[in-house]
Amino acid sequence: MKISDRIAHSRPLATTAMHGRAEALRHAGERVIDFSIAISHFPAPPPVLDAVSTAIERERTLPYTEVSGALKVRAALRAKLASENRVEAAVDEIIVTNGCKQAYYQALYAMTDPGDRIAVFRPHWPAYLATAELLGLEVVLADLPDTLDADTLAAFGAVKVLVLNNPHNPTGKVFTRRELETVRDWALAKGVHVIVDESYEHLVFDGEHITLAALCDWRALGVVTLFSASQSYAMMGWRVGFALAPAHLVQAMQTLQGPITAAAPHLSQVAAVAAFATGTPHALLADYRARRDLVVRHVADVPWIVMQAPASGPYLWGDVRALTTDTVGFAERLLEEERVALMPGDALGRPGYIRIGYISDDEATLMEGVRRIVAFGARLAGTR
Missing domain, CATH: 3.40.640.10 (Type I PLP-dependent aspartate aminotransferase-like (Major domain))
Known part of the structure; x- marks a missing residue:
């Protein structure tokens, strides 16, 4: 059966595709830390x-x-x-x-x-x-x-x-x-x-x-x-x-x-x-701010990434151009070698950047995932 021309050349959203890959690995019994999208660890109010x-x-x-x-x-x-x-x-x-x-x-x-x-x-x-x-x-x-x-x-x-x-x-x-x-x-x-x-x-x-x-x-x-x-x-x-x-x-x-x-x-x-x-979710905001600051402090001295504390939102945006502009390849290898999923900037129009959803799971898991990213980047830098 022929697929219509108006959809045949369209692709699934990169954000949902990466999350889907992380979920598939989980269903296969793998432990994956998924930063590709932002899924809050908070319950609904x-x-x-x-x-x-x-x-x-x-x-x-x-x-x-x-x-x-x-x-x-x-x-x-x-x-x-x-x-x-x-x-x-x-x-x-x-x-x-x-x-x-x-x-x-x-x-x-x-x-x-x-x-x-x-x-x-x-x-x-x-x-x-x-x-x-x-x-x-x-x-x-x-x-x-x-x-x-x-x-x-x-x-x-x-x-x-x-x-x-x-x-x-x-x-x-x-x-x-x-x-x-x-x-x-x-x-x-x-x-x-x-x-x-x-x-x-x-x-x-x-x-x-x-x-x-x-x-x-x-x-x-x-x-x-x-x-x-x-x-x-x-x-x-x-x-x-x-x-x-x-x-x-x-x-x-x-x-x-x-x-x-x-x-x-x-x-x-x-x-x-x-x-x-309910208006502004103050407890949720305080938790997110603490997580944001924790991650930004952790990567502050990493030579290959520049990450500012964002003024809003559930994502961190990192400039990794000092290491690579191939952030699709970076994300693919990171998932394969470290079982950490994140979003390459290419999907959002900016190669050389990565996006990290930092609000999922508990704080220990968040920092474990960040440490894996830093370790992976260090290995990648050392091979060049």
């Missing part, structure tokens, strides 16, 4: 578990909700946007999705046509490019600068949509108010729409997270803001997120979502309301 248990006990039959999400769920998310993000919205400007990936796919599908150009900063979350490829879009890439300015944005040329990740995966950059105002002014002047992925809004160690939509007339500008419960609330497997967008765009996203998945699961919607109501 107690209010989430309580809310879901109560829903099961009281409702028994859990019905389909509206495709865009139950009205009371969207009303609760509307209140969250007003209190936390300083954005006023109506319930018909919110759509609940099966995670942030679905929200991004549907937004991009509804905002573009095949052949349109979108702008993405490098390094990038791999799904940004994979989705654009599936939709037949042209992606214009630019290196993410330390400070975003008008010249950086002007270098994109004519594009229809800018994809912005704030806080940023994998570098941990948190965009300042001035940088976001620069984005706003450029987008307004050039007629560019913006999709802002704010999945890590509550995972900020240094600086302040600001929502772009709070700094502009987001409806007129065409700003779509994506949110997720996965990382901020240790709810990776619950697969729930939501998007804020102008009402006519939400309607278009709903038209696409209906025949694909219909509504997000009823219980996941209940869980999302409970999670977002």
Whole structure:
């Protein structure tokens, strides 16, 4: 049977592929330390578990909700946007999705046509490019600068949509108010729409997270803001997120979502309301900060890696160009020889870098994995 041309040349996401390889080794009885993705060692917040248990006990039959999400769920998310993000919205400007990936796919599908150009900063979350490829879009890439300015944005040329990740995966950059105002002014002047992925809004160690939509007339500008419960609330497997967008765009996203998945699961919607109501996860943040600092201190004197403490997020981003720019080969050999999985920077658009998800397992396992990486790098350096 012939596979369609539109999928035949597409590849699985590198992030999920590496995690899958690590899982396959585990299933074969191997002990693998998996840093390829970020899976929190925290459980979901107690209010989430309580809310879901109560829903099961009281409702028994859990019905389909509206495709865009139950009205009371969207009303609760509307209140969250007003209190936390300083954005006023109506319930018909919110759509609940099966995670942030679905929200991004549907937004991009509804905002573009095949052949349109979108702008993405490098390094990038791999799904940004994979989705654009599936939709037949042209992606214009630019290196993410330390400070975003008008010249950086002007270098994109004519594009229809800018994809912005704030806080940023994998570098941990948190965009300042001035940088976001620069984005706003450029987008307004050039007629560019913006999709802002704010999945890590509550995972900020240094600086302040600001929502772009709070700094502009987001409806007129065409700003779509994506949110997720996965990382901020240790709810990776619950697969729930939501998007804020102008009402006519939400309607278009709903038209696409209906025949694909219909509504997000009823219980996941209940869980999302409970999670977002808890606000900033202070205990989780303190734990992550301690782990971040522990790893950064450990590699501070390693001559072949440069790793700064990220301002946000569940990942560490290491520059290993002093050792190699073939980080795919580095990652392959590391998994083979040390049974440690990590993400090569090539998958995120930057060869010569590695990404480490540092929030899984216990602290002892984390540091064992880091020591294996350092030892492997030392061996590799010694053979050259």
